Amino acid sequence: xxxxxxKIWILAGVVLSIMAAIWITLTYYNQxxxxxxxxxLQRYLSMNEVTNASQQTVTSxxxxxxxPTEVNLTQLDTSKVRLxxxxxxxxxxxxxxxxxxxxxxxxxxxxxxxxxDRSLMFQSEKESEDSDKAFSEATRISKYxxxxxxxxxxxxxxxxxxxxxxxxDQSSELKKLGIWLMLTITFMLLLFTYLFSSSITRxxxxxxxxxxxxxxxxxxxxVEVTSNDEISxxxxxxxxxxxxxxxxxxxxxQKAQLENELQQNKLLLRESQLRSLQSQINPHFxxxxxxxxxxxxxxxxxxxxxxxxxxxxxxxxYNLKRLDRPMTLKEEVRVLGQYIEIQKARFTDRxxxxxxxDESCLSIQxxxxxxxxxxxxxxxxxxxxxxxxxxxxxRVFDSGERVTIEIADDxxxxxxxKIRQILRxxxxxxxxxSTGIGFNNVVKRLRIFCGLEDVIDIKSESGNGTIVILTIPxxxxxxxxxxxxxxx
Amino acid sequence: MRKSIVVILGIICVILIYFTLVSAGxxxxxxxxxxxxxxxxxxxxxxxxxxxxELDTPFWIKVSHGAMEEAEKAGASMEVWGSYGKNEEDxxxxxxxxxxxxxxxxxxxxxxxxxxxxxxxxxxxxxxxxIITVANDVPMVDSLRRTYVGxxxxxxxxxxANQLLADMGDSGKVxxxxxxxxxxxxxxxxxxxxxxxxxxxxxxxxYAETADTKEQVIATTQNLMNELPTVDAFIAVNAxxxxxxxxxxxxxxxxxPYFIYSFDDSQDAMSLLESGNLDGMIEQSPYDMGRISVDxxxxxxxxxxxxxxxxxxxxxxxxxxxxxxx
Numbered sequence: 071x072x073x074x075x076x077k078i079w080i081l082a083g084v085v086l087s088i089m090a091a092i093w094i095t096l097t098y099y100n101q102x103x104x105x106x107x108x109x110x111l112q113r114y115l116s117m118n119e120v121t122n123a124s125q126q127t128v129t130s131x132x133x134x135x136x137x138p139t140e141v142n143l144t145q146l147d148t149s150k151v152r153l154x155x156x157x158x159x160x161x162x163x164x165x166x167x168x169x170x171x172x173x174x175x176x177x178x179x180x181x182x183x184x185x186x187d188r189s190l191m192f193q194s195e196k197e198s199e200d201s202d203k204a205f206s207e208a209t210r211i212s213k214y215x216x217x218x219x220x221x222x223x224x225x226x227x228x229x230x231x232x233x234x235x236x237x238x239d240q241s242s243e244l245k246k247l248g249i250w251l252m253l254t255i256t257f258m259l260l261l262f263t264y265l266f267s268s269s270i271t272r273x274x275x276x277x278x279x280x281x282x283x284x285x286x287x288x289x290x291x292x293v294e295v296t297s298n299d300e301i302s303x304x305x306x307x308x309x310x311x312x313x314x315x316x317x318x319x320x321x322x323x324q325k326a327q328l329e330n331e332l333q334q335n336k337l338l339l340r341e342s343q344l345r346s347l348q349s350q351i352n353p354h355f356x357x358x359x360x361x362x363x364x365x366x367x368x369x370x371x372x373x374x375x376x377x378x379x380x381x382x383x384x385x386x387x388y389n390l391k392r393l394d395r396p397m398t399l400k401e402e403v404r405v406l407g408q409y410i411e412i413q414k415a416r417f418t419d420r421x422x423x424x425x426x427x428d429e430s431c432l433s434i435q436x437x438x439x440x441x442x443x444x445x446x447x448x449x450x451x452x453x454x455x456x457x458x459x460x461x462x463x464x465r466v467f468d469s470g471e472r473v474t475i476e477i478a479d480d481x482x483x484x485x486x487x488k489i490r491q492i493l494r495x496x497x498x499x500x501x502x503x504s505t506g507i508g509f510n511n512v513v514k515r516l517r518i519f520c521g522l523e524d525v526i527d528i529k530s531e532s533g534n535g536t537i538v539i540l541t542i543p544x545x546x547x548x549x550x551x552x553x554x555x556x557x558x
Numbered sequence: 559m560r561k562s563i564v565v566i567l568g569i570i571c572v573i574l575i576y577f578t579l580v581s582a583g584x585x586x587x588x589x590x591x592x593x594x595x596x597x598x599x600x601x602x603x604x605x606x607x608x609x610x611x612e613l614d615t616p617f618w619i620k621v622s623h624g625a626m627e628e629a630e631k632a633g634a635s636m637e638v639w640g641s642y643g644k645n646e647e648d649x650x651x652x653x654x655x656x657x658x659x660x661x662x663x664x665x666x667x668x669x670x671x672x673x674x675x676x677x678x679x680x681x682x683x684x685x686x687x688x689i690i691t692v693a694n695d696v697p698m699v700d701s702l703r704r705t706y707v708g709x710x711x712x713x714x715x716x717x718x719a720n721q722l723l724a725d726m727g728d729s730g731k732v733x734x735x736x737x738x739x740x741x742x743x744x745x746x747x748x749x750x751x752x753x754x755x756x757x758x759x760x761x762x763x764x765y766a767e768t769a770d771t772k773e774q775v776i777a778t779t780q781n782l783m784n785e786l787p788t789v790d791a792f793i794a795v796n797a798x799x800x801x802x803x804x805x806x807x808x809x810x811x812x813x814x815p816y817f818i819y820s821f822d823d824s825q826d827a828m829s830l831l832e833s834g835n836l837d838g839m840i841e842q843s844p845y846d847m848g849r850i851s852v853d854x855x856x857x858x859x860x861x862x863x864x865x866x867x868x869x870x871x872x873x874x875x876x877x878x879x880x881x882x883x884x
Contacts, residue, residue, distance in 0.1 A: 210654070214658060240584075
């Protein structure tokens, strides 16, 4: 991972190395040029030195010939030494082109020294005429040396003319190069700095935007930062935080939904209780009256009426009491019997009720007042409106894991839409004069009780009656049955 | 916006880098042509100098050409020194410098003067430097030269006289014009001419000497023509005089009828022949002179041929005639 610090170091390093490279190159170049200048100067100085030294030698010789003293002799010697040194210095200037001229040059210096020596020798041998001759020759040679020096310098200038001009051109080129370099570096730095700064600020900008979106409550936008520094790390962390928050929120939402459903169930229960309470307004009065009527009918010898009244009272009590707790199928069937008795008194022969019950299945549990409203519904739709009455058959049988309860009538049947409405638990209008608890309520309670959707099914054909089928699991019922028994 | 900034900056950078590189290339490439300070690979065996008085004449250019080529072949280093237009003082100075420079050998155009002889006989001999004369000789007794390479001037004189006889016939008046310095080679030529013409008594010769300035030549030519109005032929024994002489003759009469002869070792000899003013000219072999002189010098220095033939090594001479020219 490239940290921002590393980036800054790299930028600084690049700039520094460019500067250093330029500095080194220019210094090296400068040094080289200086060396060249020095060399050229050295050439000219050493040639000039030869001229000077030769002239000095001749002068010293002249002085000595005029006045042969020790002082003049030493002076002559020193100038000869100087001349020899200058000769050695000239030796370095050899090159292919000037070789011939330089050899001549050095030989001229040798000749000068020899002639000087010869002049001294003649002087010491008192042959002043020969000495003078040698001196004049030395003077001539010295003159030749000066001339040759000039010629050599001239040749040098001619030979290196191009080179010298090149040097001048080069220095002006160097100036141009300096300007170009400065411009290039300036623009390159601008470019680099721009790229560099935006590589730092762009991710930050993105992060800021993401944070703003998050603060506005949009948790579904992904935070994307494609850099490779600390900012991208931050962004990743930020994104993880967003995902976590998102998950938490959805969890809370799910919980709330569950809670909602629970609440709804409770409300349904309340409703039924409320209904039952409403019907409890004067229950004792009603029970007492019904009992009293039953006894009175019995005493007056009308046993049938007495039994009927007792059935009504029993049904009413059950209705009021057993709404919120599970009951055994047996209990339900008993209440159903009481209800049928009452209805038979009402419809007499018009109502045919067939019952076919597997006794072994009666111990399963189901919510109270489940069967009675369904049968009531069948009575209302299949028997009541018809002149010649109808048949309702009730069957309970074992079907493996579950117990199937069938309530069939031979009425006009119901439409598909209606069936769907019922099974979807939509609210629909129910005809009045029911005992109070609607079909809808039954379906809901059954489903909640069993925890299964397919606990109820309705089959109907137009004109051929309706069959309501309840399939209730055995297991759950058994456990609850025990509890119910415990409570008495 | 961002992208366009980057693109523009990038383009500017690329352009600037290009110019910078071009500029840098200019600065650093020219450095390649450093002064040719190549050290001397090997010392040439011999250092020779050819010294002449007339550096600019075609004749001497050919001589130096031949000498240079031969020196290069033999691996000796060679330089041609000299004066322009017969500057004697300069010429002698060059010889002295050559001696003082201790060159290995001096090939020199002979000059029949005391100063020259003094230098070659005393100073060069003292320093042990061999001298070969070329084209113009100075007798060995006077110059202590090792040998002479060039034309046989006596023979040249005879050839010119024979040509004159063939052209003019057995009788006539001839003016011989020579340089007042009367150098050795001129004497030889004259001798050659005289030796032929003295056998023909009907030929009258008149020899005159003149200084080599143009005015003097013209004046002398005028005098001679006044003296001998019936002259038939002219011989410029010194080639340098031919130009001015012919110019003067042309001023007084038509040049055509006169028989005019000269030699080739002057600036204008060839052009005079080509323009038809000269009837005949002795052509020498300057290229061979240069070549052979260097060759002999190297032979002497390396000890192959010691001593050299003191009589000299003679090079070919031919008679060039007007008619021969296209």
